[in-house]
Amino acid sequence: MHVFVTVGSTRFDKLVQRALSDSVLDILRAKGYSKVVVQCGNSEFDREAFEQAGDTWIRRDEGEVEVWRFKPSLQDDYKQADLVISHAGSGTILDVLRLRKPLIVIPNETLLDNHQQELASSLADLGHLRSSTVSGLPDAIQSLEPSNFVPFPQFNGSRFREMLDEEMGFA
Template sequence: MLAFVTVGSTRFDSLVQSVLEPSVLASLRRKGYTKLVVQCGNSSFELERSLAFGARNLTLERDGVAIELWKFKPTLQEEYESADLVISHAGSGTILDVLRLGKPLIVVVNPTLLDNHQQELASALADLGHLQHSGIPDLAHTIDNFDPSVLKPFPAFDGSRFANLLDEHMGFS
């Protein structure tokens, strides 16, 4: 099975480093994940130099998990679709893309950001049962205890709701 980690266009050093730690790799392996793909963006981490010298990606094996690391791609749609689990920063665009595909999602909030909008979004969606959220120190434990079967499907997009709201605001209804 495949776990995909993304930090989007941000720098989230602690998430990238965390998913490469033996405890997180062991948790992934216990859950049946044998491949880990990490989109690391501009993060700084122990293997970053290998990517800094022009390599498009880096592949290695660690603790029984095949790992592929790369910085950016024009779209992550293919990775989302092929993943059995997505571990992501708490960016709203990424969260919505993954939830709309019905993929199991663990969101990790970046504590270095200035405001807590990511925490609020992650907590609200976790409270609704659509995803699981975690902090960096708890990631291995979260993976060990994560049961995707209890997640509630995210509602399908309904563009008419926005149109109706706009019509009401403009006095057309």
């Protein structure tokens, strides 16, 4: 099984470092995940245990860990993942929930007005995802039960069109 961790276009050192920590990797392995891919953005991490292969850093021990900074699109990574661990950016959350992938979000508390926490809490309260803190990530993974998630409603384009028509005075 495969885990994808993403911080999007932000810098979120604490999440990247925690995701690459032995405690988190051990729990993931114990739960059957053999591959961990981390999109680290501009975040810093300890590269000593990794081999660099172009723009990617790879570590192979009891499983495979791959780290890279940016790609034009993360859609393929979301699709390949059995679990996504992410910052709580709205675009990432919506992309992953629409694919009906299990999602753990970690709000980046260093961002202005902590808006990510509000979104994460609301969607967690609705049962669509699991919200955690960086320090609580190991427990969030350990206790994760993907079958308990409430499927996120699919986008209804006709409702958007109705709202736009109403706003523009066409309705």
